[in-house]
Amino acid sequence: MIPSAPPTPIGQPLAIDGGPPVVAGPLPSIRDASGRLIGAEEEALVREVIRSGTLAYIYGDKVRRFEAEFARLHGVRHAVAVSSGTAALHTAMIYLDPEPGDEVIVSPLTDMGSVIPILYQQAVPVFADVDPRTQNLDPRSVAALVSPRTRAIMVTHLYGNPADLDPLLAVARRHDLAVIEDCAQAHLARYRGRLVGTFGHLGCFSFQQSKHITTGDGGMVIAAEDGRHGRRLRECFDKGWPRDRPGRDHLFLAPNYHLTELQAAVGLAQLGKYPACLSGRQRAARQLDGLLADEPAVEPVAVQDGAEAVYFYYCFRLRAGALRVAPAQFVAALTAEGVRCEQGYPGPVPLYAYPVIRDRRTFGRSGWPFTSPPARRDWTYPPGTCPVAERLCQETVVLPWNERLEPAHVAAIAAAVRKVADAYRA
Ligand SMILES: Cc1ncc(COP(=O)(O)O)c(C=O)c1O
Structure with missing residues (x-):
């Protein structure tokens, strides 16, 4: 089903506040045949x-x-x-x-x-x-x-x-x-x-x-x-x-x-299926790049110079100071508009903040290999270990991506991003 995609849903209340969502139907998803090429x-x-x-x-x-x-x-x-x-x-x-x-x-x-x-x-x-x-x-x-x-x-x-x-x-x-x-x-x-x-x-x-x-x-x-x-x-x-x-x-x-x-x-x-998968994902990503190019609140993750990206996810950062809400609120509002998304990757914190590493939940109570005798030191990863990564986990919005996103879907995603950015602009 192609969702409704009003190009400029100006004046509508946010879906999170009870307004109509920009994306009325489900978007193609990797969870089932809607977003995959399996047949x-x-x-x-x-x-x-x-x-x-x-x-x-x-x-x-x-x-x-x-x-x-x-x-x-x-x-x-x-x-x-x-x-x-x-x-x-x-x-x-x-x-x-x-x-x-x-x-x-x-x-x-x-x-x-x-x-x-x-x-x-x-x-x-x-x-x-x-x-x-x-x-x-x-x-x-x-x-x-x-x-x-x-x-x-x-x-x-x-x-x-x-x-x-x-x-x-x-x-x-x-x-x-x-x-x-x-x-x-x-x-x-x-x-x-x-x-x-x-x-x-x-x-x-x-x-x-x-x-x-x-x-x-x-x-x-x-x-x-x-x-x-x-x-x-x-x-x-x-x-x-x-x-x-x-x-x-x-x-x-x-x-x-x-x-x-x-x-x-x-x-x-x-x-x-590789050729269709790659071209579908890249085409959709280029379209969204274009549609968000003049949106000051967001900054798409840069493709490495000299590289060709294949878009597992489509990710952008929320520019510091551009919005009057925290990134988590932006993500919640965008999700309510019908665009599933996450804050940061692998989440709002980097890998070392998860219990398996932070609390060394490995082999029994040993804490190995972080604490093992052959290690050069006792390994801990306190907040501040990788400051740039920690900031990016907070500021990044992660959109699941797939090869079956049609132009109308991408237009709807862009409209939802703009609607939320407009509503929360600083
Ligand atoms: C970058 C990266 N490395 C490793 C893995 C692990 O792959 P799997 O889930 O197939 O074990 C994943 C899976 O999401 C991944 O994205």
Whole structure:
């Protein structure tokens, strides 16, 4: 249903105050078919798997084909499919095999799925601050945090917007650090013309429901080379088991993160949807950029120079002093107008303010790895750890985005933003 979109709902009371909402009907959503490109192609391949009776990847060919096509798409030699984006990042961490207490520099503006794998490997997350324009890692902050215990930099390409890789890779090269690219939100985004995920040592993807292509849940790790640290990627998500050799063996500690043949069947069909997904999201984002260009209260998150963004979310900051209400009130009012949105990402506070990290709720009462004997120090992350990120979490409005937003939907979203901004203008 196309919502009603009065171009200038001037004079109407806000919906939060009892007025009519700008967006009368539901907008397309990633939660169901309204906002996703899932159909006959997926159905046919899933039916094939069901009829074959082979659901497990170790006996089938769908996961292998999904991996091969994903590797080919990225021009890399290796790709392994796993059960989630978190599993992909954990597989990458297992591959790097850090010593307990080693440090991984990471953004505080990312999903907890970026940090959980660091903690499970008994390594310590070190949160670097972000660039206020793009909200991605600030290379100067990263450089300042490198220590003799730093093992890797995990670079999230947030909101589908590539991070500034050149200076980040320079820091990594200078200190001989591994680089894990977290591309969960940035499928086929480009930096200086090249696909993200192919710059670092390992590129990790998520196929969770909201991602550019989806298998419900799922993930992928890509790499130019395998076995570099004495481990092969395929063993890092498969109980340390070298299945290409006869018999059973378990070479090191690793979980079972298999993707199933059913999921890979969906994934194979979804690969064909990338062009429509990317162009739909980009077209809608460009339209909203244009419609909000002269709205003084909002400032869209900047796309990195030399990059092509793929819009996992559409995000803007509320300009300090432009409105007479707090950002939470703006978000509540915009939601009431029929535009679902959130304050900040991963929320109104950065990752380190969530109980798992703030209160060190990890392994029993140990507080490990934050407090573990091999760590360089006792790790705490008090307010003020990353001041720019903390401010952005407060000021940013996050709009869920998808490839089925039509021009009328985007016009309605813009009208709602303007209505709320007009009502609350300072
Ligand atoms: C940037 C980022 N990293 C990691 C993840 C974890 O992926 P998953 O939810 O598939 O485990 C997500 C998921 O939202 C994400 O957005």
